[in-house]
Amino acid sequence: MPFQFDHLRTLAALVEEGTFEAAARRLHVTSSAVSQRVRALEQTAGKVLVRRTNPVTATPAGEVVLRHARQVLLLDGDVLAELRRGEDERGRIPVPLAVNADSLATWFLDALADLPDELGAVFELHREDEEHTVSLLRSGTVMAAVTSAPDAVQGCSVEGLGTLRYQAVCTPEFDERHLGGRGDPGMLAGAPVVHFDRRDELQDRFVRDFTGREPAGPRHYVPASEDFARAVALGLGWGAVPEQQCRAGLESGRLVALAPDHPVEVRLYWQRWNLRSPVLDRVTEAVRAGARAWLRPL
Incomplete structure (x- = not known):
């Protein structure tokens, strides 16, 4: 039945x-x-x-x-939107999407803003760590997701978007207090650090890769991308900040790059339901274009 x-x-x-x-x-x-x-x-x-x-x-x-x-x-909404095209009153098609906080704060909203209002989509954004957005796809909570998982979830297609690059940074004052005034990343293992949340592994990964030591410094948790960057800029701790968010601070001298030749890079992918939908196709095109403009090629 x-x-x-x-x-x-x-x-x-x-x-x-x-x-x-x-x-x-x-x-x-x-x-x-x-x-x-x-x-x-x-x-x-x-x-x-x-x-x-x-x-x-x-x-x-x-x-x-x-x-x-x-x-x-979704398919029902696509059909209704097609039938109602040109009418004054038009049903809206809900499009739930999952996206990591740093993409949301830097490039993702710009991509969605380029979509025409005539598309008839309304977005419900689920902010989730890029390593965990696929769980929302598996559960059917979202139709598509920005994720770091290159393997497609069952029933989905996947394509590479690009690389989001981070720099390990701190303030000059923080450098003087905790890193000997030399911006020495070798001393980071014991220095205060800012994490996005308890699942944020970027800072720990950087310390292990660069120093071979296990991080042991005091930890602050600031679960919002812009507030995270501000916490680092205020000297609460050091942190790995997207280049788009820390570039102005580095150029003005308000921030110090701890290892400018060793950025942390996160590969991002777009996973979406593997079905033909005019709305989802247009969203995918917009996300693809936004990624080309903002992200480094994979």
Whole structure:
């Protein structure tokens, strides 16, 4: 028995809204109707698809069906947009995307801003570390992602975008206090450092690669790209900052490059659902163009 469109739409609304009541309000039906549709969908799938928690979450089987539901909804939105082209009132197509914080702060929004309003897309951006964005693709939460994973997730295609280059930097005052006034990266293992969050490995990787030592200095965590760069510029610690964000500070002397000939490079890829969608195709073209303008070639 094939999945019914209303059941798939209800599953997506339930997981996105988090409760049966909120999903009912969004779909303009009763909570009982939402529950009945989800139960019918589970009977069709032969598996439990959602955990009845607060908020509701998808089970592993539910993530598979949820990904299918969102793909169906995307194609449905494409068709409606095509039919309504030229009309005054037009439905919008939701496009959830995953992107790492540094791309979001430097080049990704510029790429999306180049898309025409006539495309009819509305974006829901999920900020996630580039090493973990693929998990959102696997779960069906997003349609496409900027990621450091070169191997395609099942049901997705992948292409290289370019390399985001970082420089290990600190303030001159920090250099005097902690690095002997010589910008000596050999002393970084014991110096205060700024991390984006507890999953941020860039600084530790730099210390290990450059010094062969294990980092042991005090750690600050600043989970926002612009605030991270500002924390380094204020002397809270040293950190690996995207070149676009630290170039002005280096040129003015407000920042010191600790190893200018040894940048940290992160390869970025674009993974997207492997289906034909005019909206997703246009988004991919815009991201590809933005990457060419901002990133170094792979």
